[in-house]
Amino acid sequence: MKSKVISLTKVILKNSFQNMETAKSINENKNRKSKSMIILYIFVFLYLAGIIGVFSNGLIKELMEINQEQMFLGIILLGIAGFVLIQSIFSAINILYYSKDNEYILPLPIKPSQIVAAKTNVLLITEYFIVAIIGLIPLTIYGILTSASILYYISMLIVLITFPIIPVLISSLLVLIVMSFAKFTKNRNRFQLIATIFILVVVCVLSFTVSDTQTTPEQLVQMVTKANGLVEMLRGAFPTLGMAIDSLTNISFENQILNIVLLVITTAIIYFIYIMIGQKLYLKGAVGNLASGKKTKKKLNETKAFKKSSLGKTYVGKEFKTLLRNPIFFMQCVLPAILFPILIIGLTFAGIKGEQGGSITDIASMITNKTSIYVGIGILCAIQFFLMFIYISATAISRDGQNAVFMKYIPVTLMKQIDYKVMPNIVMTTFMSILTIIMVEYLFKLPVIYLLVITVAGIAMGVLQSYISIIVDLKKPKLEWNSEYAVVKQNMNLIWPVIFGMLNITLLIILTVIVGRFINSYIFIAIIAVVYLLLTMIVRNYIKNNIVKLFTNIY
């Protein structure tokens, strides 16, 4: 049994990681290129690590001053749990159900429990990459700053390996339960979409209710005054959080060892129970998911069915249809444009409001100079931040998979098709920019003209990003994929929008500090908008002049 699980894990893992590189490469400089890519990834990793490191360093020192440094462990571990929980819903639904390898695996003489175990292992291994970034660095810094013993580092590794398992199992179990109803549904796509959103909501509600431990002001004072009392507030937020925190804090040697053992045993028991339940549920959902459902023949509406459209309308329409009808593409590419501004801006200011006990007007009065350049640039940076998560353009070619060659044999110029393909990204980034501006206006009541200028700059930034991202996808398209998930998640190309985003934010801040302060804020932001538009023209021209070359990897 064991060997089957291990070899299945290896096969699924290899398959998905091979997909991370394009299979087709006719480049002679492949080696040199892949080396420079590795250097780039290391650079991005270090950049992220640096940001997390600086942030951790500051926070730990602050907490140490008030004798609450253990609170940091709670925050980081809770962050890991929350992040892994949400993240693994998408991965679980994909790896367990949507993945094309099911068609090959299900007919093999492998027990459902083995398939579930192998797929869950794959899920876990992919989550460890994220854990390495958001967990390893802060906890190591914590160890250094608190001059921890070697035991701390050993238990840190054990905690980082075991602690993310339960969040993954919770998400997977929810997915297994909901998907076992798949066979009762006629419209598979709609079911998948609704199921994923449903699970997401369940997890959010769950985590909010669990973490919403009511603390009275008196209790709070007690907690703050007691050394490392604050962390007590978080203990109940996640089942194994207490054990994980205790494994890392040196109350006594025995206690630390006992908690490590407890953590490992609890996780193992839950893993075992999960596999037991999983094998009962998995086949129901997986088989139901493979069957295309009952075929219904809907009659054509003959007056509407054969209507002529302009080329642009029909092409962009096709792009939108494939984007919206595919639950994974919809959730990964479209949903962030709507959710991010609402969730992040909304939650941040709801938090400020809650803490200060003020109303919306109080928040608006927090900003005294409403036309300050810092306000404008701040909003632009927020828009740029949200832009990093809109992958429509960065996956425009890859999403077509093997169909991408279609672009090359139809009698429409490639440049026209590129313009049509970036259109959904432009529409969604514009929508996101306007949504962000509306949120900001609601909270801060800025002058309308100033907001309009910022909106134009935000939209121009989105257009520029749309064209830059499609170059990335054209140069290294990911056309052979196992499941749609591979295009939007196991795709190293998506690091580029993040790099451009970070670069843009850095440049905006530097420019503001150096020159922006001395120029009228309206004019400064208007200049930025014009620069973005000019850059868009340059980038579009580059694509136009190199279009045949850019398409050589698509065949």
Added chain:
Amino acid sequence: MESYLESKGRDFVMIKIENVSKSYVKDKKSIDDLNLEIRDGEIFGFLGPNGAGKTTTIKMITGILNPDEGDILIDGKSITKEPIEAKRKFGFVPDSPDMFLKLKGIEYLNFLADIYELPNEKRKERIEELTKKFEIYDNLNSEIQSYSHGMRQKVVICGALLNNPKNWILDEPMTGLDPKSSHDLKEMMRKHCNNQNTVFFSTHVLEVAEKLCDRVGIINKGKLVFVGTFEEMKNKFKENKSLEDLFLEITENEE
């Protein structure tokens, strides 16, 4: 070769492949100096073992790949120099029918009709004619994803034939089709050619090629090793062997 074409009175070259070479890897030609002419009114079968270069050739004819050397003319238009004009001259059925699975059949066909600028009246007539012939009309309002392999193949074929292009280029078109649809497609191919049009298709099924094709080309390791009618093939090898044996002999001799 000439004798056959002359006897049929066909001399207008619809697809012309001139000295075409293509390499994916340096110093290893996947297609080596290919020359081929397909004339009007001709069904041309393109045969060869797996990996011989059939799909690469078709990809170059349709503009998906650019040749390293040489040129390809479709109805007099160069696919590399005047790609849009050349692409209007053919309808293409790729080897995989998994096209735009999230679109409904009717949406896919309308999309292609818009691309090929088919007017309203003609489009209804053409879509109905083709899809009823292939018995998928009743499924047009469902997503292509829900179609069987054969139905997907049919909708892709309908899409390629929508604007009634002069040249049909089909990569393994019979794969997945049921006997009736396969028969109907062959009949359509014949009818199309009788109107002085051209069909160029690749296949593994030698019997289909033998019954249907006016001429065949056999490609092996990127080189064209035979072009002509089956009669010419038999005469050339002066043997009374089956088509399968002749095919194996031709391709193995080149090893």
